[in-house]
Amino acid sequence: MIKVLIIADDLTGAMDDGVQFSKFGIPTLVTIDTNIDFFGPECENIQVLALDTETRHIFAKEVYIAS
Helix, strand or coil: CCCEEEEECCHHHHHHHHHHHHCCCCCEEEECCCCCCCCCHHHCCCCEEEEECCCCCCCHHHHHHHC
């Protein structure tokens, strides 16, 4: 079950945050799939999900519309 959700604006940020949890043995998934099923089998044993939204280089209005 996911206990922590990290929403990062680029892959580097998602990886940097995710690795901090995994260093302590906490099951962590870093993904670029913004349509991930939080309750699906890929997240069943994950406690930390780091989600890369790839929004660093787009305008704020586009980010708002995309979400």
